[in-house]
Amino acid sequence: KAGVTQTPRYLIKTRGQQVTLSCSPISGHRSVSWYQQTPGQGLQFLFEYFSETQRNKGNFPGRFSGRQFSNSRSEMNVSTLELGDSALYLCASSFETGQSSGNTIYFGEGSWLTVV
Amino acid sequence: GIQVEQSPPDLILQEGANSTLRCNFSDSVNNLQWFHQNPWGQLINLFYIPSGTKQNGRLSATTVATERYSLLYISSSQTTDSGVYFCAVGAADSWGKLQFGAGTQVVVTP
Numbered sequence: 001k002a003g004v005t006q007t008p009r010y011l012i013k014t015r016g017q018q019v020t021l022s023c024s025p026i027s028g029h030r031s032v033s034w035y036q037q038t039p040g041q042g043l044q045f046l047f048e049y050f051s052e053t054q055r056n057k058g059n060f061p062g063r064f065s066g067r068q069f070s071n072s073r074s075e076m077n078v079s080t081l082e083l084g085d086s087a088l089y090l091c092a093s094s095f096e097t098g099q100s101s102g103n104t105i106y107f108g109e110g111s112w113l114t115v116v
Numbered sequence: 117g118i119q120v121e122q123s124p125p126d127l128i129l130q131e132g133a134n135s136t137l138r139c140n141f142s143d144s145v146n147n148l149q150w151f152h153q154n155p156w157g158q159l160i161n162l163f164y165i166p167s168g169t170k171q172n173g174r175l176s177a178t179t180v181a182t183e184r185y186s187l188l189y190i191s192s193s194q195t196t197d198s199g200v201y202f203c204a205v206g207a208a209d210s211w212g213k214l215q216f217g218a219g220t221q222v223v224v225t226p
Contacts, residue, residue, distance in 0.1 A: 031212045103211065
């Protein structure tokens with residue numbers, strides 16, 4: 001079974017540009033969440049999607065957005081990039097039914113974004 | 117929100133040594149997971165353990181939910197155990213929304 005796949009793995013963008021990152025969850029997983037990891041702030045929750053609906057959103061500005069498609073694949077977009085957006089962006093998926101607990105969360109290898 | 121504190125922040129071990137990592141959390145949780153982040157950045161899930169004890173090879177974990185802490189034990193450490201260990205917690209109504217601790221950086225020397 002393939003793991004969580006994130007693309008692209010590495011990218012360099014210029015301040016003011018926008019970026020789209022993609023995440024394909026493990027087959028059958030309907031919950032997808034995104035995290036930002038920086039040396040200063042650690043791992044911070046961005047948003048969570050379940051069955052194409054955003055269920056939770058972290059404390060990030062509106063420049064950060066995301067969506068989930070009917071096949072559970074997810075994308076996140078960051079507009080008007082700032083130097084501080086340089087980070088490792090991690091996607092995670094889980095086989096959550098929405099009713100039960102006890103599901104392991106699996107992370108992808110991440111997308112390394114550098115803003116110059 | 118829930119506060120998660122991990123200790124110690126850094127740990128240097130000689131190969132073969134045993135160690136205990138601790139995670140304290142500030143409120144009741146339904147979801148607690150331990151992860152190992154390798155040098156390439158990938159987070160590997162070690163345990164889902166909101167309560168009780170689990171073992172997987174040289175690793176084991178115990179969570180005492182009533183006292184709001186969890187412990188991760190590494191026995192007979194190997195150099196491949198090096199990396200950062202994270203504890204993450206969440207509530208049942210937001211399964212994918214985890215609050216991470218700052219992590220414990222582990223270095224295992226030959």
